[in-house]
Amino acid sequence: MVAAVLLRLGVDEFVALEVVVLRFRPFLRRCQVPSLAVSLLLPMLCAPAWAQNLVVVVSAKSDAAKLTVDQVASIFLGSVKSFPGGEKAVPVDQSPGTASYIEFYNRAAGRSEAQMKAYWSRMVFTGKGAPPQDAGDGAAVKKLVAANPNLVGYIDAAQVDGSVKVLSEIK
Known part of the structure; x- marks a missing residue:
């Protein structure tokens, strides 16, 4: 046990x-x-x-199709800037240190919070990228994503409503 x-x-x-x-x-x-x-x-x-049930969401108005976990990780790590259909993809993060942030990066990218901090420090220092916008909590992420079809974020599955569309489940 x-x-x-x-x-x-x-x-x-x-x-x-x-x-x-x-x-x-x-x-x-x-x-x-x-x-x-x-x-x-x-x-x-x-x-x-x-143990949270996290989902990756976009605006209900977005034409983005379902994503694999690898595609989600690529978007949030800044290596891919668009959805598979060609639409621009702008990731929105929850605050570092929150349970959702830690779970998301552990499951999607296989990285701890400390590894993510080191990754973004390296990317910013070399000029290769910047971390996603920090929106705060899941409710703030949902509000931002619902208002802009180019934004993509992750929230707890219980927060999903008609204003957002689920692209992937992070297990």
Whole structure:
């Protein structure tokens, strides 16, 4: 069971979990709660916050077709500037450090937040590109994307409505 929990959590989440367990160890001892039990139960309680169903969206008015995860990664990493149909594609990011940002880049590009920061620092320094516009949270991304058919962003699947169209699911 411990192995399953460790596989489900990323390194950053495991470190955060360890910090929580260590910080509350005196309280847990007073309450006669074994720290191993807390270590095993805490990730299960918090897993829904980490495990999100992210989708890549464009305006409902856009003619863009479905995208593969590799195509999405290419757009958000700046190596591709248009959708497969030829329409301009301008990526819009959520704020670095948010759960959605971390999940998106882990799943779509296979990169951690630190790796993305290093990637964009390198790209900006060499003049080869700039990071996507930071829109804030999912609601702000949806609002921007819905108003401009050239913008593409990612949001939680629960936020999808008639104003946006899903191009890809990030699993």
